[in-house]
Amino acid sequence: MEKIPILRMGEFLLVTIQVDMHDRLAIALQDDLTNRISQTGARGVLIDISSLEIVDSFIGRMIGNIAAMSRVLDAETVVVGMQPAVAITLVELGMSLPGVKTALNVDAGMELLRQSVNDNKEAEYGSRI
Amino acid sequence: MATMLNQQTTSLASIIAKHKSEILSQWIREMSSATRRSDLIKDSEVQSQCARFLDLLGDAAPAGSNIQATAYEPLREMLGEVSRRRAQQGFTPTETATFVLSVKRPLFTAIKEEHAKNASEMATEMWSATELLDSLGLLTTELYLKQREEVIRRQQEEMLELSTPVVKLWDGILALPLIGTLDSARTQVVMESLLESIVQTNSRVAIIDITGVPTVDTVVAQHLLKAVTAARLMGADCIISGVRPQIAQTIVHLGINLLDVTTKATLSDAFSLAMKRAGLTLVRLDANKNGRAKGENQNEN
Numbered sequence: 001m002e003k004i005p006i007l008r009m010g011e012f013l014l015v016t017i018q019v020d021m022h023d024r025l026a027i028a029l030q031d032d033l034t035n036r037i038s039q040t041g042a043r044g045v046l047i048d049i050s051s052l053e054i055v056d057s058f059i060g061r062m063i064g065n066i067a068a069m070s071r072v073l074d075a076e077t078v079v080v081g082m083q084p085a086v087a088i089t090l091v092e093l094g095m096s097l098p099g100v101k102t103a104l105n106v107d108a109g110m111e112l113l114r115q116s117v118n119d120n121k122e123a124e125y126g127s128r129i
Numbered sequence: 130m131a132t133m134l135n136q137q138t139t140s141l142a143s144i145i146a147k148h149k150s151e152i153l154s155q156w157i158r159e160m161s162s163a164t165r166r167s168d169l170i171k172d173s174e175v176q177s178q179c180a181r182f183l184d185l186l187g188d189a190a191p192a193g194s195n196i197q198a199t200a201y202e203p204l205r206e207m208l209g210e211v212s213r214r215r216a217q218q219g220f221t222p223t224e225t226a227t228f229v230l231s232v233k234r235p236l237f238t239a240i241k242e243e244h245a246k247n248a249s250e251m252a253t254e255m256w257s258a259t260e261l262l263d264s265l266g267l268l269t270t271e272l273y274l275k276q277r278e279e280v281i282r283r284q285q286e287e288m289l290e291l292s293t294p295v296v297k298l299w300d301g302i303l304a305l306p307l308i309g310t311l312d313s314a315r316t317q318v319v320m321e322s323l324l325e326s327i328v329q330t331n332s333r334v335a336i337i338d339i340t341g342v343p344t345v346d347t348v349v350a351q352h353l354l355k356a357v358t359a360a361r362l363m364g365a366d367c368i369i370s371g372v373r374p375q376i377a378q379t380i381v382h383l384g385i386n387l388l389d390v391t392t393k394a395t396l397s398d399a400f401s402l403a404m405k406r407a408g409l410t411l412v413r414l415d416a417n418k419n420g421r422a423k424g425e426n427q428n429e430n
Contacts, residue, residue, distance in 0.1 A: 083363075084325055091358050091362070096358040108333065109364070
């Protein structure tokens with residue numbers, strides 16, 4: 001069975017979705033990712049969906065769920081590179097994915113992750129850092 | 130019955146062939162008194178159109194009075210051309226239909242002459258001619274309307290294309306000045322072109338300027354929110370600018386929730402906010418120079 005690779009990069013995890021998501025793949029990704037976050041203690045997750053061209057309400061909900069689960073495990077999630085057609089579809093489906101951070105590309109996404117992780121650290125340790 | 134009808138229409142054809150020049154001259158006279166628009170169309174054009182019409186009618190009449198028959202195809206095409214021309218020239222539908230209907234009087238005069246002795250034959254002949262000309266007149270009006278609808282559709286499309294420019298204000302800052310009422314179809318086009326440009330130019334901030342939107346009701350607001358949400362999903366921030374006082378009042382009265390969206394009164398306010406978000410500042414060059422000069426002076430003192 002095909003699997004979506006999860007790459008570790010420092011304290012972040014990278015997920016690039018390069019195949020058409022079907023439901024079982026999305027559930028597998030959700031399992032894998034939550035396991036990896038707890039194993040590695042990652043502080044941030046970057047999900048690149050720039051190759052994703054077709055979404056339905058289920059996949060939309062999965063993206064939202066994955067972001068929410070990561071947050072529970074204390075890792076910020078940024079979704080990057082959403083295609084215009086995908087964005088329009090999700091909006092028309094009434095899924096605005098509140099609480100999910102988004103960025104235009106991987107570059108901007110990494111910057112956003114670093115920033116929010118730094119903010120979190122500052123909040124945790126006060127002004128000592 | 131069919132043969133009788135055939136005979137009648139054949140006789141119509143022969144009447145047209147026999148009295149063609151009289152009908153033509155009387156028809157043109159008729160038109161000049163009724164709906165001749167010499168400001169819109171040349172005499173020579175009318176004359177050639179009339180002559181062609183009579184020729185084609187004479188050719189097609191033997192086929193019966195059903196104008197959908199193949200024999201009538203050249204005539205239908207010719208009428209289509211005429212109504213197309215007249216729609217472009219600015220004729221009213223009545224004037225266009227009268228082109229066909231005004232042939233009745235000269236034609237009836239010819240029929241009357243031909244069947245002067247037999248009243249019942251004259252009546253049947255006139256009835257079939259009326260029927261035929263009426264359906265041709267209706268066809269002309271229909272074609273005319275079709276042409277006008279075509280013009281309207283084309284203009285709508287052109288407006289749709291013209292009215293959604295996405296402007297690049299700065300590196301990473303886009304503006305979308307909206308003009309005219311937003312409906313679902315336009316919102317779709319606006320949204321798509323905005324999102325495409327965001328991807329192409331890699332812009333993090335997009336300003337939607339609604340100065341040119343006359344009214345904002347719940348539907349328009351919902352469309353705007355959709356565009357903003359879609360842009361956010363892609364990772365770009367949207368600022369709505371150009372909110373006029375009346376529109377601000379309407380939005381609040383309608384209970385539309387725009388709290389999640391940054392709104393600004395003017396495009397310049399939105400632009401300066403966008404610059405700030407992009408980490409840019411504007412500095413006036415000569416003011417800087419003056420300041421430096423002053424500082425130097427102070428140092429000298």
